[in-house]
Amino acid sequence: MNSAAKTSGPTILAIANQKGGVAKTTSVASLGAALAELGGRVLLVDLDPQACLTFSLGIDPEDLDLSVHHVLTKGLDPTEVIVTTEDAVDVLPATIELARAEADLLTRTGREYVLKVSLEDLDEYDWVLLDCPPSLGVLTVAALTAAHGVVIPLQCETLSHRGVGQLLDTVHDVRRFTNRGLTVWGVLPTLYDGRTNHARTVLDTISETYDLEVLEPPIPKSIRFAEAPAAGRSILRTTRRHRGADAYREVAKHLVARKEGRTP
Template sequence: MMCIAVANQKGGVAKTTTVTSLGTAMSELGYRVLLVDLDPQACMTFSLGLDPDSLELSVHDVLLGQVSPSMVLQKTEDGPDLLPATIDLAGAEAMLLTRTGREYALRNALDDLQEAVADDGEPYDVVLLDCPPSLGVLTINGLTAATEVLIPLQCETLSHRGVGQLLDTIADVRKMTNRKLKVRGILPTMFDARTTHARDVLDDVAMRYKLPVLDPPIARSIRFAEAPAAGRSIMRTARRAKGAEAYRIHAREIMESSGIAAKGDERVGK
């Protein structure tokens, strides 16, 4: 099972949009996809048509070991399954700090869930984690559980100032809790090809941090802001939008570059 953490401690860089769009695109290709909302703001949960305020159980309860992940699992209209978040998750960090092995809470929960669904014959092919805009315990849990990190980056100068801190945290996680963690690269978001500034920012990031910059960039579009109001991803509300097509390209490339791709292609008859 591939597990991708979508992380950047700066807010407003399209982490949630990236997770929902990639997850839906992968589901379109025939893969079994799980999305995990690790942000106490619960934006992804809301964006996929659930009311966080009405949920009795969430990933908060899973991380604290109070319930099994399968009890929290929700189906979405867009295709992927979801472990939703609520505001209760804000208190999980403080509670986890007192626990031994707190960094492994999510990894252990995902292992348990994968075993449970495998018993039914339908294990997940890929898990996508929507990390909160911080470098706290929840993000560390995401990085410890992940096989890869994808870094969405708004193409503006101030947006890449925290990338170095995130990379330092990733380096620490590699040393302490997850030696196999890899960085897939930077995904440019809210990209305006008409400006030289956006292109200059991408060139600077690639040179400064020695990271791959994934192509194509995700173009700025009002369609991304409209989708959450419908409780769906842009892959359903504006299927032919330029941004939706770009996410489909990235989803296919991610799956084709993984060891799971052959299985997925075979399953969907490609």
């Protein structure tokens, strides 16, 4: 049986890479919208103090009294903080206060488990996607500890893979100490420019070097993605047919197949 298959409760995926600008947040928003289109009940969790995910879903962090920070450091029930959006997904939003959570948690016993415990009773969701910050700090480790699987967005450029080894070391540590069941679901190639052979070569090198599955198809580079956050809507909602949106839809289908144990 697939280790990710669960009989109840959501499948929790951490979208992680300590490098910034590799489309973690865009992938969380787009995969979330795509999974919702497929009938999934989806919660997105913003774990980045920059709150880009929160903002991209049309929520101004400045308007929020409560955020994920209160869940992590004050033990507030997430259902008191979760916001529903026009994109048919729910979000556990972040504000800049989250920057302090990292320091607050550093001296706390059990800090690695703080997110896992908070998400434990959210049985009303099929999917929880965790938008990790661009670091391998407390919040990313807490996300990996809470997750069943990790998806690694990767920009197909020379040297972009230098951080992957470090991330995999962290995954290895998490597996040893806090979450034995964690599996890497794969690398998601993003900002992909198919006109260059170079991108393809980088991709092949990465999957061989680290023995990682590559989630296909690669997500093409498109100006539409850059425009979406300001609109407060995912491009899956604003643009019906778009090759970038369709690529995320395909990837979402693979995730569903894996959750249902239809792929090895």
